[in-house]
Amino acid sequence: VVGNNNKMVRVPFQPIDPTDKDDLVLPKGFSYDVIAAWGDDIGNGETFGFNCDLTVYFPINGSSSHGLLWVNHEYIGDGALFLYPENTPEAEKYRIEQYNLGGSVIEIRKVNGKWQLVKDTPYARRITANTMIDLTGPAKGAAAVQSVSEVKGTFANCSGGRTLWNTVLTCEENFQYDAKRWGRNETHYGWVVEVDPFHPKSKPKKHTALGRFSHENAAMTLSKDGHLVVYMGDDASDEHFYKYISDGKYVKENKHDNSRLLEKGTLYVADLSRGRWIPLDLEQSPALKEKFSDQGEVLVHSREAAKHLGATPLDRPEDVEVSPVDGSAYLALTNNTKHGNYYGQILRFIEEGDDAAATAFTFEVFAVGGPQSGFACPDNLHFDKEGHLWVFCDISSSKQNKEGAYESFKNNGAFFIPTYGKNKGMAYQFASGPVHSEMTGPWFTPDEETLFIAVQHPGEESVDRHHPTSRWPRGEKPQASVVAVRGFKG
Numbered sequence: 452v453v454g455n456n457n458k459m460v461r462v463p464f465q466p467i468d469p470t471d472k473d474d475l476v477l478p479k480g481f482s483y484d485v486i487a488a489w490g491d492d493i494g495n496g497e498t499f500g501f502n503c504d505l506t507v508y509f510p511i512n513g514s515s516s517h518g519l520l521w522v523n524h525e526y527i528g529d530g531a532l533f534l535y536p537e538n539t540p541e542a543e544k545y546r547i548e549q550y551n552l553g554g555s556v557i558e559i560r561k562v563n564g565k566w567q568l569v570k571d572t573p574y575a576r577r578i579t580a581n582t583m584i585d586l587t588g589p590a591k592g593a594a595a596v597q598s599v600s601e602v603k604g605t606f607a608n609c610s611g612g613r614t615l616w617n618t619v620l621t622c623e624e625n626f627q628y629d630a631k632r633w634g635r636n637e638t639h640y641g642w643v644v645e646v647d648p649f650h651p652k653s654k655p656k657k658h659t660a661l662g663r664f665s666h667e668n669a670a671m672t673l674s675k676d677g678h679l680v681v682y683m684g685d686d687a688s689d690e691h692f693y694k695y696i697s698d699g700k701y702v703k704e705n706k707h708d709n710s711r712l713l714e715k716g717t718l719y720v721a722d723l724s725r726g727r728w729i730p731l732d733l734e735q736s737p738a739l740k741e742k743f744s745d746q747g748e749v750l751v752h753s754r755e756a757a758k759h760l761g762a763t764p765l766d767r768p769e770d771v772e773v774s775p776v777d778g779s780a781y782l783a784l785t786n787n788t789k790h791g792n793y794y795g796q797i798l799r800f801i802e803e804g805d806d807a808a809a810t811a812f813t814f815e816v817f818a819v820g821g822p823q824s825g826f827a828c829p830d831n832l833h834f835d836k837e838g839h840l841w842v843f844c845d846i847s848s849s850k851q852n853k854e855g856a857y858e859s860f861k862n863n864g865a866f867f868i869p870t871y872g873k874n875k876g877m878a879y880q881f882a883s884g885p886v887h888s889e890m891t892g893p894w895f896t897p898d899e900e901t902l903f904i905a906v907q908h909p910g911e912e913s914v915d916r917h918h919p920t921s922r923w924p925r926g927e928k929p930q931a932s933v934v935a936v937r938g939f940k941g
């Protein structure tokens with residue numbers, strides 16, 4: 452137990468009501484700056500990609516007002532309506548789509564109290580669906596990836612995380628559709644990709660030791676004796692919750708060389724009925740030999756390996772984050788309409804001995820979505836320094852503001868949920884997104900005076916490009932954009 456459980460936790464804003472307004476609505480005293488919108492010039496001849504998701508802020512010289520921002524660009528989907536004219540030749544469509552996915556590195560700075568993009572920078576960079584990327588770990592060169600050691604591009608980049616050595620982990624989620632359309636090998640996608648934002652010429656890496664599935668994000672922490680532990684969700688109905696433990700130990704002075712810890716280790720999958728982590732390793736779980744001939748093949752087919760060993764199916768595991776106050780892991784299960792779970796819940800995992808490297812755990816239901824609690828379909832999670840949760844919801848845009856289960860929630864919202872105190876588990880609405888959008892990528896500056904949000908897919912349900920359902924943020928076409936929210940008192 453942390454904090455004082457008899458006291459109400461102070462809510463740092465005046466909560467807002469659900470709304471269907473086509474704007475990013477914030478509590479009184481808060482405002483936002485649009486830092487970069489889809490299509491904006493970010494410097495070095497590059498433009499900001501489509502449908503931004505994960506944001507990770509990297510301070511420059513420890514600053515909370517000047518740094519680099521990594522931003523994921525997840526998917527196109529219905530956004531194709533705005534991306535190119537209808538009669539665009541197929542090959543040109545693919546070229547435009549491929550450029551607009553992946554991620555961006557941008558330099559940002561607060562000037563006279565407002566955040567803005569710095570275009571004159573050596574750091575501005577695009578990683579796209581055509582950037583060459585090295586494979587590392589057991590599947591590198593394996594038959595299951597057609598024996599290659601590098602692959603073309605990254606896309607379907609949903610959420611991710613920051614490493615302890617200041618690089619980003621960007622996660623490939625729903626890659627299947629585009630891989631098929633563009634005629635690419637599916638086994639080259641569905642990995643966790645590491646990018647170093649401070650070295651614009653560095654080649655990104657796909658770390659196969661962390662498994663291949665619809666990776667939502669990657670939350671890194673350390674075990675009691677210094678092994679690296681990475682928690683990961685597989686966002687699909689009835690898929691699983693994973694963690695990776697490195698063979699070697701983290702040594703701060705080794706800086707970027709710690710990246711090698713992501714090349715050798717054990718991938719585990721959760722069995723919630725027995726409270727056990729099952730190793731997806733041919734030697735530690737010999738039953739895998741009935742199906743797989745080498746470890747590379749096991750990792751390429753992580754889902755099949757997990758099912759073969761009895762992993763627990765879950766209701767779409769999205770973001771997972773580690774509490775900075777007690778080390779427990781919070782996992783958002785967004786929904787599973789197949790099972791009548793419309794609103795989702797957030798689980799909390801407590802490792803045996805409070806050690807992230809434990810092979811046994813217990814879990815509890817931390818919060819349940821629904822009309823009573825006021826939130827539905829939790830997706831992105833982010834902890835503040837006090838260890839309270841900021842929860843960003845993802846009700847499918849096709850179901851927003853329509854009669855039915857989701858009507859009362861209106862546009863997608865973001866919520867503050869205390870994790871201890873008298874109001875533990877209560878949801879207070881902090882933000883409401885533009886029409887048909889989803890707010891993603893929450894990340895605070897170190898001083899917690901700025902919260903970055905990636906507003907994804909505004910206007911997604913449009914059927915006519917001249918009459919979009921949203922004109923956010925500039926009153927023209929809808930543009931997914933990264934914003935900086937100000938108004939927090941440090």
Ligand code: FEO
Nearest residue numbers: 609624667686769
């Ligand atoms: Fe791309 Fe699971 O959200």
Ligand code: CA
Nearest residue numbers: 609610830831
């Ligand atoms: Ca997500």
Ligand code: CA
Nearest residue numbers: 770831832833
């Ligand atoms: Ca997160």
Ligand code: CA
Nearest residue numbers: 769785830845
């Ligand atoms: Ca989602």
